[in-house]
Amino acid sequence: MTPLSPAALQFESVGKTYPGQSVPALSDLTLTVARGSRTGIIGRSGAGKSTLVRLISGLETPDSGRLLVQGQDVTRLDRAGQRQRQARTGLVFQHFNLLAQRTVLGNVTLPLELAGQPRQQREQRALELLEQVGLADFARRYPAQLSGGQKQRVGIARALVTGPDLLLADEATSALDPETSAGILDLLTRLQSERDLTLVIVTHQMEVVRAATTHVAVLDRGRLVEEGPTRTLLAQPQHDVTRALLDAHRPQVQLGAGEVLRHVNLPDLGAPTLAALARLGARLVQAEAHPQGVDAWLVVREDAGDLSTLLRPSGIWTPTQVSA
Numbered sequence: 001m002t003p004l005s006p007a008a009l010q011f012e013s014v015g016k017t018y019p020g021q022s023v024p025a026l027s028d029l030t031l032t033v034a035r036g037s038r039t040g041i042i043g044r045s046g047a048g049k050s051t052l053v054r055l056i057s058g059l060e061t062p063d064s065g066r067l068l069v070q071g072q073d074v075t076r077l078d079r080a081g082q083r084q085r086q087a088r089t090g091l092v093f094q095h096f097n098l099l100a101q102r103t104v105l106g107n108v109t110l111p112l113e114l115a116g117q118p119r120q121q122r123e124q125r126a127l128e129l130l131e132q133v134g135l136a137d138f139a140r141r142y143p144a145q146l147s148g149g150q151k152q153r154v155g156i157a158r159a160l161v162t163g164p165d166l167l168l169a170d171e172a173t174s175a176l177d178p179e180t181s182a183g184i185l186d187l188l189t190r191l192q193s194e195r196d197l198t199l200v201i202v203t204h205q206m207e208v209v210r211a212a213t214t215h216v217a218v219l220d221r222g223r224l225v226e227e228g229p230t231r232t233l234l235a236q237p238q239h240d241v242t243r244a245l246l247d248a249h250r251p252q253v254q255l256g257a258g259e260v261l262r263h264v265n266l267p268d269l270g271a272p273t274l275a276a277l278a279r280l281g282a283r284l285v286q287a288e289a290h291p292q293g294v295d296a297w298l299v300v301r302e303d304a305g306d307l308s309t310l311l312r313p314s315g316i317w318t319p320t321q322v323s324a
Protein backbone atom coordinates (compact mmCIF):
# COMPACT_ATOMS: atom_id res chain seq x y z
CA MET A 1 0.00 0.00 0.00
CA THR A 2 1.19 3.49 -0.81
CA PRO A 3 1.46 5.75 2.23
CA LEU A 4 -1.39 8.22 2.59
CA SER A 5 -0.57 11.65 1.24
CA PRO A 6 -1.64 14.48 3.55
CA ALA A 7 -3.22 16.21 0.57
CA ALA A 8 -6.51 15.18 -1.00
CA LEU A 9 -5.75 17.34 -4.04
CA GLN A 10 -2.51 18.79 -5.22
CA PHE A 11 -2.44 21.04 -8.26
CA GLU A 12 1.16 21.63 -9.30
CA SER A 13 1.49 24.44 -11.87
CA VAL A 14 -1.57 23.14 -13.70
CA GLY A 15 -2.45 24.79 -17.00
CA LYS A 16 -5.44 24.13 -19.21
CA THR A 17 -6.45 25.82 -22.45
CA TYR A 18 -9.45 24.52 -24.37
CA PRO A 19 -8.95 23.72 -28.04
CA GLY A 20 -9.38 26.78 -30.23
CA GLN A 21 -9.09 29.19 -27.28
CA SER A 22 -6.29 31.70 -26.94
CA VAL A 23 -6.89 32.42 -23.26
CA PRO A 24 -6.13 29.63 -20.78
CA ALA A 25 -9.00 28.47 -18.57
CA LEU A 26 -6.43 27.74 -15.85
CA SER A 27 -2.87 29.10 -15.67
CA ASP A 28 -0.04 27.83 -13.53
CA LEU A 29 -2.42 26.78 -10.77
CA THR A 30 -0.67 25.56 -7.63
CA LEU A 31 -3.04 24.66 -4.85
CA THR A 32 -3.21 22.04 -2.11
CA VAL A 33 -6.50 20.86 -0.63
CA ALA A 34 -5.89 19.18 2.71
CA ARG A 35 -7.38 15.77 3.35
CA GLY A 36 -10.45 16.04 5.57
CA SER A 37 -10.86 19.78 4.96
CA ARG A 38 -13.94 21.61 3.76
CA THR A 39 -12.48 23.78 1.07
CA GLY A 40 -14.27 26.43 -0.93
CA ILE A 41 -13.22 27.36 -4.44
CA ILE A 42 -14.72 30.72 -5.26
CA GLY A 43 -14.55 32.99 -8.26
CA ARG A 44 -16.61 35.06 -10.65
CA SER A 45 -17.97 33.72 -13.90
CA GLY A 46 -15.17 32.48 -16.15
CA ALA A 47 -12.70 32.18 -13.29
CA GLY A 48 -12.00 28.54 -14.14
CA LYS A 49 -14.04 26.82 -11.42
CA SER A 50 -15.82 24.35 -13.71
CA THR A 51 -12.55 23.56 -15.42
CA LEU A 52 -11.04 22.72 -12.07
CA VAL A 53 -14.00 20.42 -11.30
CA ARG A 54 -13.63 18.74 -14.70
CA LEU A 55 -9.95 18.11 -14.05
CA ILE A 56 -10.59 16.62 -10.61
CA SER A 57 -13.40 14.44 -11.89
CA GLY A 58 -11.29 13.21 -14.80
CA LEU A 59 -13.41 14.76 -17.57
CA GLU A 60 -10.45 16.85 -18.70
CA THR A 61 -6.69 16.45 -18.36
CA PRO A 62 -4.16 19.23 -17.67
CA ASP A 63 -2.07 20.50 -20.60
CA SER A 64 0.80 21.23 -18.27
CA GLY A 65 1.73 20.59 -14.66
CA ARG A 66 0.47 17.73 -12.50
CA LEU A 67 -2.70 16.99 -10.58
CA LEU A 68 -2.48 14.52 -7.72
CA VAL A 69 -5.75 13.21 -6.31
CA GLN A 70 -5.22 11.41 -2.99
CA GLY A 71 -1.54 11.25 -3.87
CA GLN A 72 -2.08 9.71 -7.31
CA ASP A 73 -1.05 11.53 -10.47
CA VAL A 74 -4.32 11.35 -12.37
CA THR A 75 -2.68 11.75 -15.76
CA ARG A 76 -0.76 8.52 -15.18
CA LEU A 77 -3.67 6.30 -14.19
CA ASP A 78 -4.65 3.49 -16.53
CA ARG A 79 -8.33 3.02 -17.39
CA ALA A 80 -9.03 0.80 -14.39
CA GLY A 81 -7.25 3.28 -12.14
CA GLN A 82 -9.29 6.13 -13.59
CA ARG A 83 -12.55 4.27 -13.02
CA GLN A 84 -11.55 3.50 -9.46
CA ARG A 85 -10.58 7.11 -8.87
CA GLN A 86 -13.89 8.34 -10.30
CA ALA A 87 -15.83 5.98 -8.02
CA ARG A 88 -14.02 7.56 -5.07
CA THR A 89 -14.96 11.08 -6.17
CA GLY A 90 -18.58 12.00 -5.47
CA LEU A 91 -20.03 14.79 -7.59
CA VAL A 92 -22.98 17.00 -6.68
CA PHE A 93 -24.29 19.28 -9.43
CA GLN A 94 -26.16 22.56 -9.56
CA HIS A 95 -29.07 21.14 -11.54
CA PHE A 96 -29.10 17.80 -9.71
CA ASN A 97 -28.78 15.74 -12.95
CA LEU A 98 -31.37 13.17 -11.88
CA LEU A 99 -32.89 10.80 -14.42
CA ALA A 100 -36.57 11.67 -14.69
CA GLN A 101 -37.72 8.17 -15.67
CA ARG A 102 -36.06 6.54 -12.65
CA THR A 103 -37.35 6.57 -9.11
CA VAL A 104 -35.37 8.19 -6.33
CA LEU A 105 -34.07 4.74 -5.39
CA GLY A 106 -33.22 4.01 -9.03
CA ASN A 107 -31.24 7.24 -9.26
CA VAL A 108 -29.24 6.50 -6.14
CA THR A 109 -28.51 2.89 -7.09
CA LEU A 110 -27.37 3.83 -10.61
CA PRO A 111 -23.62 4.18 -9.88
CA LEU A 112 -23.65 0.76 -8.19
CA GLU A 113 -25.62 -0.74 -11.05
CA LEU A 114 -22.99 0.56 -13.48
CA ALA A 115 -20.34 -1.01 -11.25
CA GLY A 116 -22.14 -4.35 -11.53
CA GLN A 117 -23.28 -4.67 -7.93
CA PRO A 118 -26.20 -7.10 -7.34
CA ARG A 119 -29.64 -5.53 -6.96
CA GLN A 120 -30.30 -6.44 -3.34
CA GLN A 121 -26.96 -5.08 -2.13
CA ARG A 122 -27.23 -1.86 -4.09
CA GLU A 123 -30.78 -1.18 -2.97
CA GLN A 124 -29.88 -1.77 0.64
CA ARG A 125 -26.93 0.59 0.35
CA ALA A 126 -29.03 3.25 -1.43
CA LEU A 127 -31.75 3.03 1.24
CA GLU A 128 -29.13 3.60 3.94
CA LEU A 129 -27.95 6.70 2.11
CA LEU A 130 -31.51 7.97 1.59
CA GLU A 131 -32.07 7.56 5.30
CA GLN A 132 -28.97 9.66 6.01
CA VAL A 133 -30.13 12.50 3.79
CA GLY A 134 -33.61 12.43 5.36
CA LEU A 135 -35.45 10.88 2.40
CA ALA A 136 -36.12 7.34 3.59
CA ASP A 137 -39.81 7.69 2.73
CA PHE A 138 -39.21 9.01 -0.77
CA ALA A 139 -37.50 6.00 -2.38
CA ARG A 140 -40.41 5.17 -4.71
CA ARG A 141 -41.10 8.71 -5.86
CA TYR A 142 -39.90 10.21 -9.12
CA PRO A 143 -37.74 13.36 -9.34
CA ALA A 144 -40.66 15.42 -10.68
CA GLN A 145 -42.46 14.77 -7.39
CA LEU A 146 -39.69 16.35 -5.31
CA SER A 147 -38.79 19.90 -4.30
CA GLY A 148 -35.42 21.37 -5.36
CA GLY A 149 -33.93 20.72 -1.94
CA GLN A 150 -35.16 17.12 -1.97
CA LYS A 151 -33.71 16.60 -5.45
CA GLN A 152 -30.37 17.84 -4.21
CA ARG A 153 -30.56 15.44 -1.26
CA VAL A 154 -31.03 12.63 -3.76
CA GLY A 155 -28.03 14.00 -5.67
CA ILE A 156 -25.96 13.87 -2.48
CA ALA A 157 -27.09 10.31 -1.67
CA ARG A 158 -26.15 9.25 -5.21
CA ALA A 159 -22.75 10.96 -4.91
CA LEU A 160 -22.00 9.06 -1.70
CA VAL A 161 -23.33 5.64 -2.65
CA THR A 162 -19.97 4.40 -3.97
CA GLY A 163 -18.22 5.38 -0.71
CA PRO A 164 -16.04 8.24 -2.01
CA ASP A 165 -13.30 9.92 0.00
CA LEU A 166 -13.73 13.18 -1.89
CA LEU A 167 -17.03 14.99 -2.40
CA LEU A 168 -17.13 17.74 -4.97
CA ALA A 169 -20.13 20.07 -4.82
CA ASP A 170 -20.28 22.27 -7.93
CA GLU A 171 -22.63 25.23 -7.31
CA ALA A 172 -24.75 22.68 -5.43
CA THR A 173 -26.95 25.33 -3.82
CA SER A 174 -27.04 27.96 -6.57
CA ALA A 175 -30.45 26.86 -7.85
CA LEU A 176 -32.03 26.82 -4.36
CA ASP A 177 -33.61 29.48 -2.17
CA PRO A 178 -31.54 30.68 0.82
CA GLU A 179 -33.31 28.55 3.42
CA THR A 180 -33.07 25.37 1.36
CA SER A 181 -29.44 26.19 0.56
CA ALA A 182 -28.67 26.47 4.25
CA GLY A 183 -30.20 23.02 4.84
CA ILE A 184 -28.13 21.49 2.05
CA LEU A 185 -24.92 23.11 3.32
CA ASP A 186 -25.66 21.81 6.82
CA LEU A 187 -26.18 18.34 5.41
CA LEU A 188 -22.92 18.48 3.42
CA THR A 189 -21.04 19.70 6.48
CA ARG A 190 -22.51 16.96 8.67
CA LEU A 191 -21.78 14.20 6.16
CA GLN A 192 -18.25 15.51 5.68
CA SER A 193 -17.44 15.20 9.36
CA GLU A 194 -19.31 11.91 9.92
CA ARG A 195 -17.62 10.26 6.96
CA ASP A 196 -14.27 11.98 7.23
CA LEU A 197 -14.55 13.19 3.67
CA THR A 198 -12.69 15.93 1.93
CA LEU A 199 -15.41 18.31 0.80
CA VAL A 200 -14.70 20.74 -2.04
CA ILE A 201 -17.40 23.35 -2.54
CA VAL A 202 -17.23 25.29 -5.79
CA THR A 203 -19.30 28.45 -5.74
CA HIS A 204 -19.53 32.08 -6.77
CA GLN A 205 -21.25 33.01 -3.49
CA MET A 206 -19.24 34.12 -0.50
CA GLU A 207 -22.07 33.22 1.89
CA VAL A 208 -21.68 29.58 0.85
CA VAL A 209 -17.97 29.73 1.63
CA ARG A 210 -18.72 31.40 4.91
CA ALA A 211 -21.39 28.90 5.95
CA ALA A 212 -19.65 25.67 5.08
CA THR A 213 -15.89 25.84 4.60
CA THR A 214 -12.74 25.84 6.70
CA HIS A 215 -10.44 26.87 3.84
CA VAL A 216 -10.93 28.83 0.69
CA ALA A 217 -9.15 29.53 -2.57
CA VAL A 218 -10.11 32.47 -4.77
CA LEU A 219 -9.71 32.08 -8.52
CA ASP A 220 -9.84 34.82 -11.10
CA ARG A 221 -9.32 34.50 -14.84
CA GLY A 222 -7.75 31.10 -14.43
CA ARG A 223 -5.36 32.10 -11.69
CA LEU A 224 -5.27 31.62 -7.96
CA VAL A 225 -5.42 35.09 -6.44
CA GLU A 226 -5.46 34.16 -2.76
CA GLU A 227 -6.13 31.30 -0.39
CA GLY A 228 -6.15 30.56 3.32
CA PRO A 229 -8.34 29.64 6.28
CA THR A 230 -11.86 30.92 5.64
CA ARG A 231 -11.93 33.00 8.77
CA THR A 232 -8.71 34.84 7.93
CA LEU A 233 -9.64 35.40 4.34
CA LEU A 234 -13.06 36.80 5.23
CA ALA A 235 -11.49 39.03 7.84
CA GLN A 236 -8.54 40.29 5.86
CA PRO A 237 -9.11 39.87 2.15
CA GLN A 238 -5.99 40.82 0.23
CA HIS A 239 -7.29 40.95 -3.28
CA ASP A 240 -9.83 43.21 -5.02
CA VAL A 241 -11.64 40.18 -6.45
CA THR A 242 -12.14 38.78 -2.96
CA ARG A 243 -13.41 42.12 -1.72
CA ALA A 244 -15.81 42.37 -4.65
CA LEU A 245 -17.16 38.89 -3.89
CA LEU A 246 -17.59 39.88 -0.26
CA ASP A 247 -19.40 43.04 -1.25
CA ALA A 248 -21.87 41.29 -3.52
CA HIS A 249 -24.56 41.50 -0.85
CA ARG A 250 -24.08 45.13 -0.01
CA PRO A 251 -27.42 46.41 1.36
CA GLN A 252 -29.14 49.39 -0.22
CA VAL A 253 -29.28 52.06 2.48
CA GLN A 254 -29.75 55.79 2.50
CA LEU A 255 -26.61 57.36 3.89
CA GLY A 256 -26.75 60.72 5.64
CA ALA A 257 -24.11 63.39 5.12
CA GLY A 258 -20.76 62.18 6.39
CA GLU A 259 -21.90 58.56 6.78
CA VAL A 260 -20.37 55.47 5.20
CA LEU A 261 -21.31 51.82 4.99
CA ARG A 262 -18.84 49.34 6.49
CA HIS A 263 -18.81 45.56 6.27
CA VAL A 264 -17.45 43.79 9.34
CA ASN A 265 -17.31 40.35 10.86
CA LEU A 266 -18.58 40.38 14.45
CA PRO A 267 -18.24 37.51 16.93
CA ASP A 268 -21.91 37.70 17.95
CA LEU A 269 -24.71 40.17 18.58
CA GLY A 270 -24.58 39.97 22.36
CA ALA A 271 -25.12 42.96 24.65
CA PRO A 272 -21.40 43.88 24.97
CA THR A 273 -21.00 43.87 21.20
CA LEU A 274 -24.08 46.03 20.68
CA ALA A 275 -22.96 48.37 23.43
CA ALA A 276 -19.56 48.78 21.76
CA LEU A 277 -21.27 49.58 18.46
CA ALA A 278 -23.51 52.11 20.19
CA ARG A 279 -20.47 53.80 21.72
CA LEU A 280 -19.04 54.20 18.25
CA GLY A 281 -22.31 55.60 16.97
CA ALA A 282 -22.54 52.68 14.52
CA ARG A 283 -25.93 51.68 13.12
CA LEU A 284 -26.40 47.99 12.32
CA VAL A 285 -28.29 47.71 9.01
CA GLN A 286 -27.88 44.05 8.13
CA ALA A 287 -26.62 41.04 10.04
CA GLU A 288 -26.41 37.38 9.19
CA ALA A 289 -25.18 34.76 11.64
CA HIS A 290 -22.87 32.03 10.32
CA PRO A 291 -20.39 29.60 11.89
CA GLN A 292 -17.59 32.18 11.74
CA GLY A 293 -19.58 34.83 13.66
CA VAL A 294 -21.92 37.47 12.34
CA ASP A 295 -21.57 39.07 8.95
CA ALA A 296 -22.67 42.64 9.55
CA TRP A 297 -23.13 45.88 7.66
CA LEU A 298 -22.84 49.05 9.69
CA VAL A 299 -23.47 52.69 8.95
CA VAL A 300 -20.80 54.75 10.68
CA ARG A 301 -19.51 58.29 10.51
CA GLU A 302 -16.96 58.81 7.82
CA ASP A 303 -14.54 60.08 10.41
CA ALA A 304 -15.06 57.05 12.68
CA GLY A 305 -11.73 55.77 11.40
CA ASP A 306 -10.67 52.18 11.16
CA LEU A 307 -13.23 50.16 13.13
CA SER A 308 -10.75 47.42 13.83
CA THR A 309 -8.39 49.87 15.52
CA LEU A 310 -11.22 51.42 17.45
CA LEU A 311 -12.78 48.20 18.61
CA ARG A 312 -9.71 46.11 19.40
CA PRO A 313 -8.96 47.89 22.71
CA SER A 314 -12.47 47.06 23.89
CA GLY A 315 -11.33 43.43 24.08
CA ILE A 316 -14.73 42.32 22.87
CA TRP A 317 -13.59 40.82 19.63
CA THR A 318 -10.86 40.89 17.09
CA PRO A 319 -12.84 43.00 14.73
CA THR A 320 -12.30 42.65 11.09
CA GLN A 321 -13.19 45.44 8.82
CA VAL A 322 -13.81 43.74 5.56
CA SER A 323 -14.27 46.71 3.34
CA ALA A 324 -15.32 50.29 3.28
Ligand SMILES: Nc1ncnc2c1ncn2[C@@H]1O[C@H](COP(=O)(O)OP(=O)(O)OP(=O)(O)O)[C@@H](O)[C@H]1O
Nearest residue numbers: 018021025043044045046047048049050051052204
Ligand atom coordinates in the same frame (compact mmCIF):
# COMPACT_ATOMS: atom_id res chain seq x y z
N1 LIG B 1 -15.56 23.55 -23.37
C1 LIG B 1 -14.99 24.74 -23.48
N2 LIG B 1 -14.47 25.15 -24.64
C2 LIG B 1 -13.85 26.35 -24.78
N3 LIG B 1 -13.69 27.22 -23.75
C3 LIG B 1 -14.19 26.88 -22.56
C4 LIG B 1 -14.86 25.63 -22.34
N4 LIG B 1 -15.25 25.57 -21.06
C5 LIG B 1 -14.84 26.72 -20.48
N5 LIG B 1 -14.20 27.51 -21.37
C6 LIG B 1 -13.57 28.82 -21.09
O1 LIG B 1 -12.65 28.66 -20.05
C7 LIG B 1 -12.71 29.75 -19.12
C8 LIG B 1 -13.03 29.22 -17.73
O2 LIG B 1 -14.35 28.70 -17.75
P1 LIG B 1 -15.00 27.88 -16.55
O3 LIG B 1 -16.29 27.35 -17.06
O4 LIG B 1 -14.01 26.93 -16.01
O5 LIG B 1 -15.24 29.08 -15.50
P2 LIG B 1 -16.25 29.14 -14.27
O6 LIG B 1 -15.51 29.84 -13.19
O7 LIG B 1 -16.77 27.79 -13.98
O8 LIG B 1 -17.40 30.08 -14.81
P3 LIG B 1 -19.00 29.99 -14.48
O9 LIG B 1 -19.14 30.36 -13.03
O10 LIG B 1 -19.58 31.02 -15.42
O11 LIG B 1 -19.43 28.60 -14.79
C9 LIG B 1 -13.76 30.70 -19.66
O12 LIG B 1 -13.07 31.71 -20.39
C10 LIG B 1 -14.58 29.85 -20.59
O13 LIG B 1 -15.10 30.60 -21.66
